[in-house]
Amino acid sequence: MSKINDLALVCENIRMQFGGLAAVSNFDLLIPEGALYGLIGPNGAGKTTVFNVISGVLNPTEGRVRLFGTDVTGLSPDEIARRGIARTFQNIRLFRNLTVLENVLVGHHLRREATLGEALLAFPRYRREESDMLRTSQELLEDVGLEDVAHYRASALPYGQQRRLEIARALATKPRVLLLDEPAAGMNPAETEQLMQLILDVRDRFNLTILLIEHEMKVVMNICERMTVLDHGQIIAEGTPSEIQSDEKVIKAYLGGGVIARH
């Protein structure tokens, strides 16, 4: 068991049942610290359900989620964020009416120690925290290349930058594990290229463990070290990119067998 406790993120036998439909069942996941792990599968395979279970949006019908050995199953999303799991969303969910900088600042809010009273009366501790957060937020924006648009409304950004902003916002919570839900969706090849570089960069710079959902095969195969393939809520394969690419079941799930293939 000591080995399990060393892993960054562990899912044990997760089952998520919606009425009569098991969106995910018998789902196991072992991600070592510092890994860049992929979760792939055709549409409707249950990938986002897995993300929602890990990030606390859904409470699994069965199974456990462990973060560095600690059981975090069934905690509320904000508690899980505080424990060190941050995520992005498949359909971008930015705070549209806030500026780019404010979006990142919200990510810092969970580490605030100054109370509401201190904030209202502008006590030294609050002011110190606020200026620290401002500085780290600006640094984060520089890291993802959004420093020039820091005072734009988030909704005014082009699509690719919105994706980057979501990642920056997630990083602001200082996570240990980052979940990226289709970060390259809707991006053109050049943007995808930049994004892959960004993901590799932030993993090294922030000592992150990253779990990535992706449809874009190029992204997963290029940057993920290992991956799990889901189909109809079941794991059908697990391994390195080259193993997955030659796996019969995966090829069948993506290209044939009645499932509509993407691209």
Place this chain on the structure above:
Amino acid sequence: MTGNRSNNFVRKAGIALALLIAFYLCLFWVQTGWDVYKVRILNLSAIYIGITLGLNLCNGFAGQFSLGIAGFMAVGAYTTALLTMSPQTKAAVFFIDPLIWPLNSIQWGFLPALLMAGLVSGLVGFAVGAPAIRFRDDYLGITTLGFAEIIRVVFTNTRTITNGALGLKGIPPHTDLYWSWTFALVCVLLMVRLTNSSYGRALKAIRDDEVAAEAMGVNLFYHKCLAFVISAMMAGVGGGLLGNLITTIDPNMFRFPLTFTVLMMAVLGGLGSITGSVIAATLVTVAMEVLRVLEEPRVILGIFLPGIPGMRMVVFSIALMVVILFYPKGFMGDRELGLDSFRNLAARFRRTFLRKQV
């Protein structure tokens, strides 16, 4: 560098103090020089500014569509009234069912009574808000509206505390311009500090996307309750000031139209704008009085026109529709009118001159 900064601070504090003194001198001038009717309208404006800001905090900044303001105002108004009325007046007013002990024998000063009103309505706000904020949008609106009605019905029936439908009369007229405008000022400062703080950003994040806010570690329950309770407290203190201004209150004052009036002020000014609320609350309060002219019988071109009661509300609704047509997000949207907006305007001009962009 530090010397510069402290100099800057001293200068800012000096300006603020000077403005404050000028503000109160103005109030002194109005309070002593103007006629009672105008002073009354200005009092009402200030009270509505505070209450509208409270509603705006909950509905505009935090995006929690609450319609319970009238209920919280009732709680505040009754608390203040019962604490400030003299035992003799209470004995005279409660002639059917006597007031319960200890309320029948106490008389507090206005300030502690107002603070108590804020506290009590804050507690009621929490009791109402904590279960209700699980709902969203219109469902939350309906739930809070129901709670406000429940408060009113309870007040109609607890005759030994509220004197039931007879209401309270002879409330000491403590509210003057100093009280009401200090309240408005405190509300404005509170809102400015709160909405620009990290907590305010979290509220706006909840408004924009609840799911994402929670995923970023924002505790939804805490922050929604925060908005709800502060909003209720502001409404409670405002209600207390209102009761001691008009000196007589009864449960029917706090029906839904009162909530609607405040909501209209907030929407007209722009949900999410402090200056918008201030402008709209003042404008609507003044307009309500100015339009009374329409309801008086008068002779135009030799034709006698009888006054039509309610005519001003018709005109008012038309004006409201026209405004919403041209300013769908209210006068200010979610922007603020301040020094910064002038600076931004200047910066925008400069940008357009330097290079063609945006």
